[in-house]
Amino acid sequence: MSSRPSENIELERHPRSSLDDGAAVRTMHADTALRESEQRFRQIAETINHVFWVLELHPVRFVSYVSPAFERIWGRRADDFYADPQLWTNCLHPDDRAAVAQAFDLWVQDPEHRSHVVEYRIVRPDGSLRWISDRGQLVRDDAQAIYRVTGVAEDITERKLAEERARSVQEQFRALAESVPQLVWACGADGASDYLSPQWAAYTGTPVGELLGAGWFEHLHPDDHARVAEDWLIAGRAQAKFDCEYRIRRADGVYRWFKSRGEPQRDAAGRALRWFGTCTDIDDARMASAALLEERDRMARIATVAPAILHSFRVAPDGRRSFPFGGERIAALYGVAAEGLTSDASPIVAMMHADDRPPFLAKMEESRRAMTPLRAEYRIRHAERGDVWVSLNSQPVIEPDGAIVWQGTLADVTNRKRSQIALAQSEAQFEAVFANLAEGIVVFDPEGNMTHSNPAASAMHDIETPMTPASLRGFIQHFELRDADGRLIPVTQWPLSRILRGETVTDVEAHVHNLARGWVKVFNYAGSLVRDAEGHARFGIVRLRDITAVKQAENQIHLLNTQLEQRVKDRTTELEVAVKELEAFTYTVSHDLRAPLRALDGFSQAVLQDFSAQVPETGQRYLKIIRESAQKMAQLIDDLLAFSRVGRLQPKMRTVDNAMLVRSALQQLAPMHEGRKVELRIGALPNASGDPAMLNQVWINLLSNALKYSRNAETAVIEVGAVHQVDRPVYFVRDNGVGFDMRYAHKLFGVFERLHRADEFEGTGVGLAIVQRIVQRHGGSVRAESAPGQGATFYFQLGKAVEGPTA
Amino acid sequence: MSVNTQVEILIVEDNPYDLEMTMRGLQKARLVNNIQVARDGEEALDFIFCEGAHAGRSFDDQPRVILLDIKLPKVDGLEVLTRLKADPRTAHIPVVMLTSSQEQSDLVQSYQQGVNSYIVKPVNFESFVQAVADLGMYWVLLNQPPAASA
Numbered sequence: 001m002s003s004r005p006s007e008n009i010e011l012e013r014h015p016r017s018s019l020d021d022g023a024a025v026r027t028m029h030a031d032t033a034l035r036e037s038e039q040r041f042r043q044i045a046e047t048i049n050h051v052f053w054v055l056e057l058h059p060v061r062f063v064s065y066v067s068p069a070f071e072r073i074w075g076r077r078a079d080d081f082y083a084d085p086q087l088w089t090n091c092l093h094p095d096d097r098a099a100v101a102q103a104f105d106l107w108v109q110d111p112e113h114r115s116h117v118v119e120y121r122i123v124r125p126d127g128s129l130r131w132i133s134d135r136g137q138l139v140r141d142d143a144q145a146i147y148r149v150t151g152v153a154e155d156i157t158e159r160k161l162a163e164e165r166a167r168s169v170q171e172q173f174r175a176l177a178e179s180v181p182q183l184v185w186a187c188g189a190d191g192a193s194d195y196l197s198p199q200w201a202a203y204t205g206t207p208v209g210e211l212l213g214a215g216w217f218e219h220l221h222p223d224d225h226a227r228v229a230e231d232w233l234i235a236g237r238a239q240a241k242f243d244c245e246y247r248i249r250r251a252d253g254v255y256r257w258f259k260s261r262g263e264p265q266r267d268a269a270g271r272a273l274r275w276f277g278t279c280t281d282i283d284d285a286r287m288a289s290a291a292l293l294e295e296r297d298r299m300a301r302i303a304t305v306a307p308a309i310l311h312s313f314r315v316a317p318d319g320r321r322s323f324p325f326g327g328e329r330i331a332a333l334y335g336v337a338a339e340g341l342t343s344d345a346s347p348i349v350a351m352m353h354a355d356d357r358p359p360f361l362a363k364m365e366e367s368r369r370a371m372t373p374l375r376a377e378y379r380i381r382h383a384e385r386g387d388v389w390v391s392l393n394s395q396p397v398i399e400p401d402g403a404i405v406w407q408g409t410l411a412d413v414t415n416r417k418r419s420q421i422a423l424a425q426s427e428a429q430f431e432a433v434f435a436n437l438a439e440g441i442v443v444f445d446p447e448g449n450m451t452h453s454n455p456a457a458s459a460m461h462d463i464e465t466p467m468t469p470a471s472l473r474g475f476i477q478h479f480e481l482r483d484a485d486g487r488l489i490p491v492t493q494w495p496l497s498r499i500l501r502g503e504t505v506t507d508v509e510a511h512v513h514n515l516a517r518g519w520v521k522v523f524n525y526a527g528s529l530v531r532d533a534e535g536h537a538r539f540g541i542v543r544l545r546d547i548t549a550v551k552q553a554e555n556q557i558h559l560l561n562t563q564l565e566q567r568v569k570d571r572t573t574e575l576e577v578a579v580k581e582l583e584a585f586t587y588t589v590s591h592d593l594r595a596p597l598r599a600l601d602g603f604s605q606a607v608l609q610d611f612s613a614q615v616p617e618t619g620q621r622y623l624k625i626i627r628e629s630a631q632k633m634a635q636l637i638d639d640l641l642a643f644s645r646v647g648r649l650q651p652k653m654r655t656v657d658n659a660m661l662v663r664s665a666l667q668q669l670a671p672m673h674e675g676r677k678v679e680l681r682i683g684a685l686p687n688a689s690g691d692p693a694m695l696n697q698v699w700i701n702l703l704s705n706a707l708k709y710s711r712n713a714e715t716a717v718i719e720v721g722a723v724h725q726v727d728r729p730v731y732f733v734r735d736n737g738v739g740f741d742m743r744y745a746h747k748l749f750g751v752f753e754r755l756h757r758a759d760e761f762e763g764t765g766v767g768l769a770i771v772q773r774i775v776q777r778h779g780g781s782v783r784a785e786s787a788p789g790q791g792a793t794f795y796f797q798l799g800k801a802v803e804g805p806t807a
Numbered sequence: 808m809s810v811n812t813q814v815e816i817l818i819v820e821d822n823p824y825d826l827e828m829t830m831r832g833l834q835k836a837r838l839v840n841n842i843q844v845a846r847d848g849e850e851a852l853d854f855i856f857c858e859g860a861h862a863g864r865s866f867d868d869q870p871r872v873i874l875l876d877i878k879l880p881k882v883d884g885l886e887v888l889t890r891l892k893a894d895p896r897t898a899h900i901p902v903v904m905l906t907s908s909q910e911q912s913d914l915v916q917s918y919q920q921g922v923n924s925y926i927v928k929p930v931n932f933e934s935f936v937q938a939v940a941d942l943g944m945y946w947v948l949l950n951q952p953p954a955a956s957a
Binding site: 587590591592594595597598599601602603605606630631633634 | 822824825828831877878906907928929930931932933935
């Protein structure tokens with residue numbers, strides 16, 4: 001091993017001289033040659049490094065010759081040796097003297113041996129030691145008696161030291177190999193072992209002797225055989241390290257994983273002949289690391305697929321921040337490059353919304369100080385998405401170097417946050433509406449516990465906000481509900497109870513008695529049970545309105561109505577009485593007032609017929625005046641009754657064909673225009689809605705007036721038509737008669753009002769009054785335009801058309 | 808049954824002047840034979856149904872026409888009409904209502920009760936007489952009631 005290089009060096013140093021020495025020794029046996037070449041021998045002897053020596057045995061032992069190398073090796077002068085025969089012995093190391101002397105004595109007494117090699121130490125004058133290898137040759141005389149010894153002494157100190165060192169190294173190796181826990185081995189390129197440490201035996205339970213060579217291979221796991229053999233082959237061919245993991249069977253039969261590593265041992269030419277190595281038990285570590293790997297893989301998989309980003313954020317003692325883990329996904333979320341985040345997190349940190357930074361830093365500091373979880377939601381300014389909300393939830397841990405690492409999750413909660421904001425806004429709106437509703441709203445869970453109530457509901461019940469008692473039971477203790485007749489409403493029939501049973505309640509009224517405060521109010525209830533998609537009851541809503549004031553008003557109205565109805569009834573009765581009286585009156589007028597007139601007329605006529613001879617002419621004229629007056633009064637009575645009738649009768653509305661009515665009226669009035677020159681101009685007359693009989697009367701009255709007042713015209717021109725005004729036609733009757741002074745127009749439609757003297761135009765002054773009354777009863781109006789001598793035009797318009805059958 | 812004894816016209820009229828003028832009109836039309844006068848509704852019913860003062864009268868001897876004033880003491884003309892038309896024995900007797908009024912209610916009721924005709928008594932006596940004469944002539948002379956042919 002390590003001694004070999006030293007041997008090489010020795011060989012190099014004396015490659016040829018040793019051969020020459022051998023040749024010289026052989027020539028020395030020939031006396032003749034010795035003597036003849038003595039001079040040449042001396043020259044050779046004195047130039048080599050070895051010490052050539054001659055020891056004479058007779059008469060006494062003395063050194064007769066040492067070559068010059070002696071002085072250099074022994075460190076002494078050759079002359080001293082010649083002078084002191086004991087000096088050689090004295091130069092020997094004291095420990096070696098006895099052994100050398102004994103060996104010499106044995107050697108010289110043995111007749112078989114001629115050559116002898118002995119190794120010993122010498123002590124140089126300076127105290128240093130030299131190892132000497134001494135090869136002696138016995139020189140015998142013809143009688144075979146030994147008389148001289150020659151030898152060659154060689155300084156082998158260096159070789160000896162190297163051997164010493166090598167032995168030491170070997171021992172250290174063994175000590176080491178046997179003290180370490182690993183199984184130590186040495187193998188050739190073919191894998192055959194020539195050394196196996198005792199641990200092999202201890203582990204396998206098999207003596208090392210059986211394991212040497214290929215024996216160890218049998219103790220490997222069968223599944224690993226092929227792989228190990230291949231690895232050996234590769235290592236052997238490549239002259240390279242052997243590195244392989246395999247299982248070795250333990251004494252109890254259990255296989256454990258070992259990591260086997262071997263370094264090739266190279267010779268001077270660089271060839272690897274042996275491999276020295278160890279097998280380290282890695283079973284526990286391998287198992288642990290397999291579990292760890294599995295765990296890490298799992299975590300990594302989770303980390304990549306988890307909606308939240310698993311990450312660790314590290315703040316080094318010097319304040320440097322980094323993302324040792326999870327940086328890629330954070331970068332993806334933040335829309336920045338992932339490079340460098342494992343060493344510098346500042347690009348990410350810088351993206352936090354400025355408004356959210358101070359509170360976040362405060363939370364982080366608190367987490368660092370108290371080592372409590374860091375939970376925060378904040379915005380980041382995303383280049384493309386704008387403000388992105390993230391939620392952080394992490395736990396700090398301190399690392400040995402003082403760094404703090406927060407490990408946890410980071411999630412994009414923008415959508416949730418936006419929903420939350422929208423929800424909050426909508427809730428705020430709802431709350432505002434809820435709070436400001438005049439209608440009381442109370443929300444109950446399906447068990448009848450109140451969950452919400454608005455201020456209006458509290459105010460109505462005259463209890464605090466939020467409403468207490470907060471359950472149906474609470475309400476039962478504080479309130480009583482009665483119906484309109486004062487009957488107690490059982491709790492099972494309370495609107496809330498009905499709603500909770502699934503009924504939809506609308507417009508239910510109850511008199512609510514607050515037992516503590518003593519008041520009674522009237523509430524109007526509505527509400528229903530709200531169910532979820534599966535049909536399960538979620539909550540009940542009760543809507544309330546305080547209708548106490550309305551009820552009071554209604555009662556008042558009811559009272560007033562009752563009173564009014566009574567009054568109307570009374571008045572109606574009075575009116576009915578009056579109407580009856582009026583009917584009786586008109587009946588009386590029509591029957592009883594006319595009877596005397598008939599007598600006046602009839603008997604005047606009888607006198608004129610039966611006694612005309614006895615009555616003078618003046619008397620006869622008076623009788624005629626009596627008759628005319630009676631008839632005049634009868635006419636007045638008839639007209640008055642007609643007028644009265646128009647007032648009393650209800651128009652029976654039909655669709656009226658005015659053109660037909662006008663034709664009919666002109667026929668009826670034929671006596672008034674027969675024999676006269678009358679030009680009738682009848683325009684388009686739209687239908688109207690009205691009472692046919694009454695409208696017939698209107699046309700008759702207007703047309704008869706027109707004919708009457710135009711009778712003095714040479715040619716009477718009567719024009720009938722309609723003009724359209726807005727939505728309803730305005731009918732008119734125009735004549736070219738005497739007309740009238742518009743100053744008296746207001747009297748025109750009064751009863752018994754006349755604008756002409758009776759001797760000019762006969763009449764009672766009721767016709768136009770009847771026209772006006774009929775038109776008014778149809779919701780319309782009538783007016784006249786005229787000037788004296790300019791004819792007159794009467795216009796009338798009826799009320800809005802009412803659907804009805806054609807008359 | 809002799810024509811001479813049959814009452815041809817029953818006049819039910821309470822007003823003596825109207826009655827006198829009616830009689831005068833019928834006289835002038837030569838329709839005065841066998842005229843019976845009742846001065847109120849009760850009397851008219853007694854006569855027609857042969858009751859009271861007329862209990863001994865034969866029910867078969869009914870007038871050919873009845874001139875019935877509408878406004879009568881005790882039982883008015885409309886009721887008399889109702890009773891007449893409700894009884895099958897008398898329902899066929901033509902009844903002419905005499906009335907001073909043109910009250911719609913009177914006319915409507917009269918027609919509802921099955922009146923055969925009516926005359927509004929005008930103040931003008933001549934036209935009244937003429938109307939009565941025409942109607943009396945029509946019913947008495949031209950109209951042969953079913954009972955007569957029975």
